[in-house]
Amino acid sequence: MNTLITSRRNFLKTGAAAGGGLVLAATTGCSASRSQPYKTQQSPADNSAQLNAWLHITPANELVFYLDKSEMGQGVTTGLPVLIAEELEIDPAQLQLRMAPVDDVYKNTIFNMQATGGSTSLRAGWELIRQMGAAARELLLAAAAFEWQVDVTELRAGDGLIHHRASGRSAPYGDFAAVAAGLPVPEVVTLKDKRDFKLIGKYDRRLDADVKVTGAAQFGIDTEVAGALVACVVRCPRFGGRVESYDAGKTRALPGVLHVLEIDSGVAVVADGYWPARQGAEQLAVRWNFDDAASMSSAEISAEAKRLGRRSGKTAREEGDVERGLEAAATRLSAEYELPYLAHATMEPMNCTASVTEAGCDVWAPTQAQGLIPGAVAGITGIPRDQVRVHTTFLGGGFGRRAAIDFVVEAVELSDHLRRPVKVVWSREDDMQHDFYRPMAYHRLEAGLSAAGKPTAWRQRIVSPSLEGEAAEELGPALVPSWIPGGLRDAVLGGARYLMESLMVSEGAVEGASDMAYAIDNLAIEYRHFNPGIPIGYWRSVGHSHTAFAVESFVDELAQAARVDPLSYRRTLLAAAPRHRQVLELAAQKAGWGRAAKGRHQGLAVHYSFGSYVAQVVEVSVTGDAELRVHRVVCAVDCGLVVNPDIVKAQMESGIVFGLTAALYGAIDIDQGAVKQGNFHDYEMVRINDCPEIEVHIVDSDAAPGGVGEPSTPPLAPALANAVYAATGQRLRKLPIGTRLRV
Amino acid sequence: MINFLFNGERRDIDVAPDMPLLWVIRDHLKITGTKFGCGKGLCGACTVHLDGTPVRSCVMPIAAVAGKSVTTIEGMGDSDAMTSLRHAWLEYSVPQCGYCQSGQLMAAAALLAEKPSPSDGDIDTAMTGNLCRCGTYPRIRKAIHRAAQLLAAPGERDAGNDTGADFTNFVEVKVPDAVEQAARPVPQSVPGSRSGQVSQAVPVSQPVRKSRPGQASQSGTVQPVERESLS
Structure with missing residues (x-):
């Protein structure tokens, strides 16, 4: 049995209130007034009970679960309900799901902010949410024992009912909720043992599938607030440019256009619908000031990265003596790998609805970063953070894009100015050209091999922008305490960026290389900072999306130079990494490694990220006229203990298609500080007709749950490039590959 | 005034003839299951049926659906x-x-x-x-x-496999009273505006065939008519 001392911060003190309702205050140090879920308690009319910040039970037996993580496709609206339902002894489909408001109680325990990302939802919730369910169950049992005047040991919770065996009596949880909320919260709860799980590891439905096959699911763009206007914003095509002046004459003459005004990000056209706002935006003549604008183009960025890569950088990891290892080598190899900027291209374009009034500010947003919003709103409007109410909708994709709140800031600025609810809607072109991109990366690798083919040294120099430096400046204003005056704040944030970039290794640029598992005695991973002035952000699997490509391609090159099968070569170097080996062997076995059909060729890769191990075998064919076709991807994953097996599979499939789109087509090209691509015709996606068959195999594991939203993206590109090498003898070291190979 | 059948009900709508069907559906009819993805007919998120044929509503001018039948995911x-x-x-x-x-x-x-x-x-x-x-x-x-x-x-x-959870109150859309007071209704006709005037829908449950084409109902809106009579 797994007994845990529950952390007091996650529970609520209970107390009686005037009027017969219940007032519950979190013991987190935040004030009760900021704790939105408890608000309804204060109405004497509502006799419902909040058993903790996640669970609310009404006398009518409605079981309301407050989700503190955003649903962007990763399945959190199923995963977390399954965790609480397991301990609460209910069917997860019995739950009414509501998005939680912003509150300190919901801070993500992994990055200490209320946010969704980094494949953390299940990892962060794994113990916490089960504890909430178990504690609620104990409270309900104790309340029933009190009501029925029996000993609690005679009672059992099951199927949403409390059962008394001796009398055959049973009653729904709702009957005991009010009493339960008045009882002291248990200090210690016992979580179920793995062998007693009824749902965890078995539940194979998605609770949000129903509302997503009828068109009923409410995304941010579907927010309908009475009296809301719609705004389109014209932003400077070159990053860092400002509005010099604008002529809105033609725009204002258009029917439906109500306001044209300048905001921080550009010029906004506000109308009574999207279409007039968009047409107005197209008619707007803006003169831009490019004094501080980015000016580089892709070719220069690439050349400069290569130049920087010639000199050594800051050390991210160092073992042994690389110079000596290289000198001792029988053979030396070197290679350069290059990856472009990438857009997120979520299917739902950026949007946000905000309403600023005397009563505070309401924000409806498809956001991954609820925790940043109150601070940002306070900075723009002067409204105290505790009068900012964030309503999270379904997200039409996130992939890290919605960890930035630029689109929220626009809506809040406009509503503050106009004192009307305003919905800002981006076009696809806006979305493509004003993203926070996956940074470009240049990797320079050097290795030595002994006569027997064993690596004697590995040096990897990574040239890429710093996500931490960018974050310090972009996200900082929402995080810095509001009592710090504006000027000082800017200085602090500017300084933080400078320090991050000039003194520190960017973890977001070296992760996946600095922690690589291959046993090589002399190893050096170096980082060189480079900032071409293009906004960057978190993109599904972050740094792993480029480091895995370089590491797993170069290991293949070493195997080739050593004349050893790539699978055997990796197995030898992973002797001390059993979980890597296990997924590698499983993927190879299921794919029939080395036994591809005639005309088919295989490549493989293995990578650890976000707490999970993933190996993939990609099978391709290349026709006579050099056309590449990807037929099949076999994936093995060890993500520790699995909560929803089918969602793990779905996330592996999703990350593979995402990685394939990037490897085949993904490139954001920069022309004098502006993005060239604009829509899906020039930023192409894998479509159903070029999507391979995907097979996913899950390793049975008792280890703590790992993430699943991101870890299947990194191995795809190197496994694909390795398969193309097997097919053609061509080493592809620059992404994207395209479907037409050079002959 | 453009009239068409929308999910089986007649709609008369007074908007610019080049306004794409997508924005009529979303902004004027307030039906949101049909999504905006690219605005160029490149992604299919806005697919609806026009007389049974799939079309991209983001590039279909409203004038082109006059007299035709439009069906969205909600109308299936x-x-x-x-x-x-x-x-x-x-x-x-x-x-x-x-x-x-x-x-x-x-x-x-x-x-x-x-x-x-x-x-x-x-x-x-x-x-x-x-x-x-x-x-x-x-x-x-x-x-x-x-x-x-x-x-x-x-x-x-x-x-059947009705396994979904209840998402009815997933997102809180009710705004505080103060907000509602401050939020004046959108002006229905800004000087020179051709947008914003939409007839009320007639409930689906009402028998469609009993009404005569073009007959005005008590509420001043137009009764549904059979498709053949629209053009």
Whole structure:
């Protein structure tokens, strides 16, 4: 049995209130007034009970679960309900799901902010949410024992009912909720043992599938607030440019256009619908000031990265003596790998609805970063953070894009100015050209091999922008305490960026290389900072999306130079990494490694990220006229203990298609500080007709749950490039590959 | 004034003739299952049926649907094809973020109407215009094949699998009183505006065929008429 001392911060003190309702205050140090879920308690009319910040039970037996993580496709609206339902002894489909408001109680325990990302939802919730369910169950049992005047040991919770065996009596949880909320919260709860799980590891439905096959699911763009206007914003095509002046004459003459005004990000056209706002935006003549604008183009960025890569950088990891290892080598190899900027291209374009009034500010947003919003709103409007109410909708994709709140800031600025609810809607072109991109990366690798083919040294120099430096400046204003005056704040944030970039290794640029598992005695991973002035952000699997490509391609090159099968070569170097080996062997076995059909060729890769191990075998064919076709991807994953097996599979499939789109087509090209691509015709996606068959195999594991939203993206590109090498003898070291190979 | 059938009900709408059907549906009729993805007919998120044929509503000027019948995901009701597709979609847990799925289902329903037992090649042809950034393609393919089986043997479908949780109050849309007071209604006619005037819908339950074409109802709106009489 797994007994845990529950952390007091996650529970609520209970107390009686005037009027017969219940007032519950979190013991987190935040004030009760900021704790939105408890608000309804204060109405004497509502006799419902909040058993903790996640669970609310009404006398009518409605079981309301407050989700503190955003649903962007990763399945959190199923995963977390399954965790609480397991301990609460209910069917997860019995739950009414509501998005939680912003509150300190919901801070993500992994990055200490209320946010969704980094494949953390299940990892962060794994113990916490089960504890909430178990504690609620104990409270309900104790309340029933009190009501029925029996000993609690005679009672059992099951199927949403409390059962008394001796009398055959049973009653729904709702009957005991009010009493339960008045009882002291248990200090210690016992979580179920793995062998007693009824749902965890078995539940194979998605609770949000129903509302997503009828068109009923409410995304941010579907927010309908009475009296809301719609705004389109014209932003400077070159990053860092400002509005010099604008002529809105033609725009204002258009029917439906109500306001044209300048905001921080550009010029906004506000109308009574999207279409007039968009047409107005197209008619707007803006003169831009490019004094501080980015000016580089892709070719220069690439050349400069290569130049920087010639000199050594800051050390991210160092073992042994690389110079000596290289000198001792029988053979030396070197290679350069290059990856472009990438857009997120979520299917739902950026949007946000905000309403600023005397009563505070309401924000409806498809956001991954609820925790940043109150601070940002306070900075723009002067409204105290505790009068900012964030309503999270379904997200039409996130992939890290919605960890930035630029689109929220626009809506809040406009509503503050106009004192009307305003919905800002981006076009696809806006979305493509004003993203926070996956940074470009240049990797320079050097290795030595002994006569027997064993690596004697590995040096990897990574040239890429710093996500931490960018974050310090972009996200900082929402995080810095509001009592710090504006000027000082800017200085602090500017300084933080400078320090991050000039003194520190960017973890977001070296992760996946600095922690690589291959046993090589002399190893050096170096980082060189480079900032071409293009906004960057978190993109599904972050740094792993480029480091895995370089590491797993170069290991293949070493195997080739050593004349050893790539699978055997990796197995030898992973002797001390059993979980890597296990997924590698499983993927190879299921794919029939080395036994591809005639005309088919295989490549493989293995990578650890976000707490999970993933190996993939990609099978391709290349026709006579050099056309590449990807037929099949076999994936093995060890993500520790699995909560929803089918969602793990779905996330592996999703990350593979995402990685394939990037490897085949993904490139954001920069022309004098502006993005060239604009829509899906020039930023192409894998479509159903070029999507391979995907097979996913899950390793049975008792280890703590790992993430699943991101870890299947990194191995795809190197496994694909390795398969193309097997097919053609061509080493592809620059992404994207395209479907037409050079002959 | 442009009139057309929308999910079986007659609508008269007074907007600019070049306004895309998508924005009439979303901003004027306030029906939001049809999604905006690209605005250029490149992603399929806005797919609706025009007289039964799948079209991209983001590039279809409203003037082009005059006298025709437009059906969105909400108007598919319990048609055999859509019921089978939804059943299969749930069976394979197809949706992830879900944003593209209305369009996927509308494209798939049109495919099944034409080819009740489609081949992989048919699926490629019919579905290639519908992007899914979550990469649900392998499941979409399986689910279309499964829906085709269910169409042929509807008995299997009756078991049902209503496993969804209650999302009715998922997002709080009620705004505080102060907000409602401050939020004045959108002006229905800004000087020179041709937008914003939409007739009220007649409830679906009202018998459509009993009313005479063009007859004004008590509320001053126009009664539904049969499709043939619209042009």
